[in-house]
Amino acid sequence: MRVEMSGSKIARDLLAHYDVHARRLPWRAPPGANAADPYHVWLSEVMLQQTTVAAVGPYFEKFTVRWPTVEDLAASADADLMAAWAGLGYYARARNLLACARAVVADHGGRFPDTEDALRALPGLGAYTAAAVAAIAFGQRAVVVDANVERVVARLFAIATPLPAARPEIRAAADSITPDLRAGDFAQAMMDLGATICTARNPACGICPLRQDCAAVRTADPAAFPVKAPKKAKPHRLGHAWWIERSDGQVWLVRRPDKGLLGGMRALPSSDWNAAPDATPPFVAQWQTIDPPVAHVFTHFSLALSVHTTHVGLDHVPAGAGEWWPRDRIGEAGLPTLFARAADAAMKEMTDDARN
DNA sequence: TAGACGTGGCA
DNA sequence: TTGCCAAGTCT
Numbered sequence: 009m010r011v012e013m014s015g016s017k018i019a020r021d022l023l024a025h026y027d028v029h030a031r032r033l034p035w036r037a038p039p040g041a042n043a044a045d046p047y048h049v050w051l052s053e054v055m056l057q058q059t060t061v062a063a064v065g066p067y068f069e070k071f072t073v074r075w076p077t078v079e080d081l082a083a084s085a086d087a088d089l090m091a092a093w094a095g096l097g098y099y100a101r102a103r104n105l106l107a108c109a110r111a112v113v114a115d116h117g118g119r120f121p122d123t124e125d126a127l128r129a130l131p132g133l134g135a136y137t138a139a140a141v142a143a144i145a146f147g148q149r150a151v152v153v154d155a156n157v158e159r160v161v162a163r164l165f166a167i168a169t170p171l172p173a174a175r176p177e178i179r180a181a182a183d184s185i186t187p188d189l190r191a192g193d194f195a196q197a198m199m200d201l202g203a204t205i206c207t208a209r210n211p212a213c214g215i216c217p218l219r220q221d222c223a224a225v226r227t228a229d230p231a232a233f234p235v236k237a238p239k240k241a242k243p244h245r246l247g248h249a250w251w252i253e254r255s256d257g258q259v260w261l262v263r264r265p266d267k268g269l270l271g272g273m274r275a276l277p278s279s280d281w282n283a284a285p286d287a288t289p290p291f292v293a294q295w296q297t298i299d300p301p302v303a304h305v306f307t308h309f310s311l312a313l314s315v316h317t318t319h320v321g322l323d324h325v326p327a328g329a330g331e332w333w334p335r336d337r338i339g340e341a342g343l344p345t346l347f348a349r350a351a352d353a354a355m356k357e358m359t360d361d362a363r364n
Numbered sequence: 365t366a367g368a369c370g371t372g373g374c375a
Numbered sequence: 376t377t378g379c380c381a382a383g384t385c386t
Contacts, residue, residue, distance in 0.1 A: 058369090058370085058371090059370090059371080059372095060371090060372075060373080062372090062373085063371075063372070063373095095370090095371075096370080096371075097369085097370030097371045097372090098369060098370055098371085099369080099370075100368095100369065101369095172366095209374090209375080240367095268368085268369085269368080269369070269370090270369090270370080271369090304370090304371090305370090305371085306368095306369075306370060306371085307368075307369055307370065307371090308367070308368060308369075344370075344371090345370070345371060345372090346370085346371095
């Protein structure tokens with residue numbers, strides 16, 4: 009018989025703290041309730057990838073009201089799902105979300121598999137999410153390592169190897185403190201700790217339940233862990249977008265190719281992101297260029313998007329595939345943020361224009 | 365395996 | 376203003 013049923017001293021200290029201080033989040037089972045719904049756990053985990061709790065909240069609410077079960081989600085039209093995801097970013101997640109829901113229905117009878125390996129085989133579930141769902145929704149012992157856990161573990165063990173080289177070392181250390189029981193609570197407790205106390209900047213070591221267990225708190229600068237490799241500078245790029253407004257108040261929208269930036273999303277017609285300052289418009293007309301361009305920052309480059317507007321008659325036939333969309337209902341088109349801003353700028357310009 | 369892939373908040 | 380950061384995955 010094991011002496012410590014709940015694993016390491018670290019796990020015991022952390023779980024005791026979690027029992028009192030766990031954050032109440034919409035996708036978590038309330039205290040004392042049965043395990044959380046695997047559909048809710050999966051949906052929230054995907055939404056939370058590289059995304060803050062605050063940003064996810066309204067989207068999780070909207071999705072669970074509109075699609076109460078994984079079967080409902082699997083039956084949704086692609087365009088509806090993509091539009092509902094608009095604004096949350098990393099749109100490959102939305103495409104994979106639908107593919108995963110459909111795989112769960114088609115291959116697993118509408119129930120999520122309960123092992124880490126089977127979960128890992130589903131679209132959009134990588135090492136982290138498969139472990140998190142296995143642990144949180146199904147109570148399996150799984151080593152759940154996200155950026156919070158990396159930070160907490162790097163500090164607990166004062167791991168000086170820089171990321172990403174430190175990953176194997178950090179994972180082994182996380183494994184060593186993960187309990188056999190309550191692995192899901194342990195994972196969530198580690199993430200709560202990372203989000204509220206063991207934060208990236210200005211960690212609150214004074215109130216940390218693990219300060220007695222922590223190697224970094226005994227160093228000059230606990231916040232210096234984890235050590236990170238320097239980042240490369242992000243390039244600046246230029247693009248053009250065209251706001252084509254018909255005399256009946258409708259605007260020409262296109263759908264972007266499934267792969268690549270903002271893949272599968274509705275958008276304004278646009279150039280690529282390595283454009284020359286002077287673009288060739290899609291057709292000859294009187295174009296107004298909005299000044300200044302829309303500035304937007306992506307993960308790997310920043311963009312100055314020059315927006316050009318024109319009016320066309322009812323007889324105008326744009327080249328290529330697309331659809332006319334009422335400008336008054338542009339908010340319902342599900343434009344990603346970049347194009348939503350371009351649309352705002354264009355509509356403001358058109359209004360000012362009409363006034364003069 | 366390193367780069368592609370969004371967005372908003374904060375210092 | 377700029378850079379960092381937030382429950383990563385895919386290729």
